[in-house]
Amino acid sequence: MDKVLKKDCGLNFEKLKKTITRLGTEFSKGILVPVFTLPIVGMLLAFGVLLTNPSIPFSKIQWLNNFGVLTKDSLLSIFINLSPIFAVGIASGMAKRKKGDAGLSGIILFFIFLYSMNSFMKIKGFLITGDLRGTGQSLVLGVQVLDMGVFLGIILGLVTSYLHNKFVDKEFEGAMRLYGSSNLALLIGIPIVISLSIFFTYTWPVIQIFIAKMTNTIVSTGVFGVGIYGFLERILIPTGLHHLLWVPVELSAISGTGVVDGQYLEGVRNIAMAELSSSTINRLGPGAVYLTKAMSKMFGLVGAALAMYRCANSDLKEKTKGILIPAVGAAVFAGVTEPLEFSFLFTAPILFVVHAILAGIGMAVAALLDLRVIAVSGGIEFLAMMLPAGVKGDTLKFILLGFAQIALYYVIFKFLIEKLNLKTPGRESGEVKLYSKEDYKEKNKESEKSDKIKNIILGLGSSENIKTITNCYSRLRVQVKDLEKIDENLLNTTGCSGIVKSSEGVQIIYGLSVQKIKKEVCKELNIKDEE
Numbered sequence: 001m002d003k004v005l006k007k008d009c010g011l012n013f014e015k016l017k018k019t020i021t022r023l024g025t026e027f028s029k030g031i032l033v034p035v036f037t038l039p040i041v042g043m044l045l046a047f048g049v050l051l052t053n054p055s056i057p058f059s060k061i062q063w064l065n066n067f068g069v070l071t072k073d074s075l076l077s078i079f080i081n082l083s084p085i086f087a088v089g090i091a092s093g094m095a096k097r098k099k100g101d102a103g104l105s106g107i108i109l110f111f112i113f114l115y116s117m118n119s120f121m122k123i124k125g126f127l128i129t130g131d132l133r134g135t136g137q138s139l140v141l142g143v144q145v146l147d148m149g150v151f152l153g154i155i156l157g158l159v160t161s162y163l164h165n166k167f168v169d170k171e172f173e174g175a176m177r178l179y180g181s182s183n184l185a186l187l188i189g190i191p192i193v194i195s196l197s198i199f200f201t202y203t204w205p206v207i208q209i210f211i212a213k214m215t216n217t218i219v220s221t222g223v224f225g226v227g228i229y230g231f232l233e234r235i236l237i238p239t240g241l242h243h244l245l246w247v248p249v250e251l252s253a254i255s256g257t258g259v260v261d262g263q264y265l266e267g268v269r270n271i272a273m274a275e276l277s278s279s280t281i282n283r284l285g286p287g288a289v290y291l292t293k294a295m296s297k298m299f300g301l302v303g304a305a306l307a308m309y310r311c312a313n314s315d316l317k318e319k320t321k322g323i324l325i326p327a328v329g330a331a332v333f334a335g336v337t338e339p340l341e342f343s344f345l346f347t348a349p350i351l352f353v354v355h356a357i358l359a360g361i362g363m364a365v366a367a368l369l370d371l372r373v374i375a376v377s378g379g380i381e382f383l384a385m386m387l388p389a390g391v392k393g394d395t396l397k398f399i400l401l402g403f404a405q406i407a408l409y410y411v412i413f414k415f416l417i418e419k420l421n422l423k424t425p426g427r428e429s430g431e432v433k434l435y436s437k438e439d440y441k442e443k444n445k446e447s448e449k450s451d452k453i454k455n456i457i458l459g460l461g462s463s464e465n466i467k468t469i470t471n472c473y474s475r476l477r478v479q480v481k482d483l484e485k486i487d488e489n490l491l492n493t494t495g496c497s498g499i500v501k502s503s504e505g506v507q508i509i510y511g512l513s514v515q516k517i518k519k520e521v522c523k524e525l526n527i528k529d530e531e
Contacts, residue, residue: 027090027094029093029094029470029472029477030089030093030094030157031089031090031154031247032472033089033092033093034082034086034088034089034090034093034153035089037089038079038269039376039377041078042374042376042381042384043384043385045075045076045079045273046384046387047068047071048067048068048069048070048071048072048073048075049068050068050387051065051067051071052065052068052069076274079265079269079270079273079274081141082150082153082251082270083110083140083150083151083152084110084153086150086153086154086157087106087107087109087110087152087156087160088103088107088157089103089153090106090153090154090161091105091156091161091164094158094165095165095168096165096168096468097168098168101164101168101181101182102160102164102168105163105182105186106156108186109156109159109160109189109190109193110152110153112194113193113194113196113197114143116193116194116197116198117146117197117200118143118144118145121144121145121146126201132144132264133264136205146200146201146205147266148200148204149251149252149266150247150248150251150266150267151248151252154247155196156193159193160185160189163185164185166185167181167182167185167188168181168182168185169181170184208253222367223368224364226364226366226367227360227361227363227364229245229360229363230293230296230359230360230362230363230364231356232356232360233245233246233359234355234356234359235352235356237337238342238345238352238500246293249268250267250268250269250291250376251267251270252266252267253266253267254267255267258271258274260274260275268291292362292363292366292367292371292375292398293359293375294335294378294379294381295359295362295363295375295398296355296359296362297331297332297337297378298331298335298379298402299405299409300355300405300408301328301331301332301337301340301341301355302328302331303405303406303407303408303410303411304340304344304351304409305324305327305328306406306410307409307410307414308320308324308343308344308417308424308425308426309324309426310414311414311417311426311427312424312426312427313426313427317426319426327339327343327497330512331378332378333378334377334378334512335377335378336378336511336512338474338475338498338509338511339474339497339510340497342497342498342509343424343497343498345498347424348416348417348420348423348424350416351413351417351422355409358405358408358409358412362401366398369397369401371394371397371401372394373386373394373395374386375398453517453521453524454524455490455493455494456476456491456521457521457524458487459486459487459490460478460485460486460491461480461481461486461487462485463525464481465481465482465485466480466481466525467479467480467481469518469521469522469525469527470518471514471517471518474509474510474511474514475508475509476507476510476518477505477506477507478506478507479505483501483505483506486501486506495510496509496510497510497511
């Protein structure tokens, strides 16, 4: 049937699948640039709130209190203005080179879109006067336009990066030299963006209705919907596409809208940050249950790691402990789960599915208990966010629920590992595949680093097979010419936690050290490291 469709319709479903996967992966990588700023800004915002909390003794010191007010008011601006941040971040993040030029084009096109839409709406008499709340219009950087929320930044970021990558290598000679490369992309982008502003003036109100209906659907599913969201957010981790799920849910009107201190906001994370600055964190809106996804990172995976350690072969327990403790620390404190998750994903995939199910159940129970906490990334962020509200009420309930999740993970993982004889770390025949600290201490550090980088390059099929090298928070992302030349066995000796092949390349999971590894690989290949 598939062949008939291909023949009759001219469709190549395999090629289409690869294209969609590639575009999704590229977008996921690009969106990480603005996304990774949010935890940093959030923690500093929480620090500012802490300095203004009346229950904290030193908050009564006037200059400290003033500093706290200044800090929280200035940082709150980031969550109110996410759209331009995403426009610049995605444009630069997805640019293959001259990332700074792409980011500049992104903000220029963003301003052009705003003023073009405002002007067109004024000409047509579409602008509303008075209070804009609930009208579908809002002020974005002081300009009244249709309220497109974070989607405006995402759309313009994608348009900018596409045009930039397409024309950045196009050069002119002589007097026309000024109009080549990045300037050519910007020149072509201006009429496109003006056209888009007119197009969305007519179409976005329809999309707003769709988003409102989707919001109502999500809310109507209640606890079940939260559980499904938690499951999908975890199960998509191997593909790297989980960002495509949580960004629109947490940062747009899909997860609800609210007014905090007279400021209209969209997206549960933005609302939560604003309510945090108002010291009303325990009264977060209904969408706050979507902010408990760190529970499986802070608690559940601790139980999973303990089960893997207890099930390890007696002669490999110490080596297994050396591997699991750093991985657990990264998950609990920083929310970086991939080193731990990938330690059992490829050898025992059923455990990863169970992990995703338990993560969803944990979020569903948090919703059932009506817990209002901010637990998005990891323990450090959780403490920073919750301390301003005081360790009480929902915070304590969340922690108790987390300990229950540790026990549940431990019992289920231990049962499955032993019952199905799963080859988790420490149960493989021979050595544990991941290096421990003791292994590193026994070798000459400089020699080891050089061998490791060379093995990565050889594992990728040598320098001639490598097209581009980038990275996200924990993965080395490499586009190669021939997938068949990749030596997974050799790559597994370089300390990675897992390998994911895609249509055009490979993603190698190294955890928090990936940025340093990428720099060393680029240095060894004598190519420019594009940040």
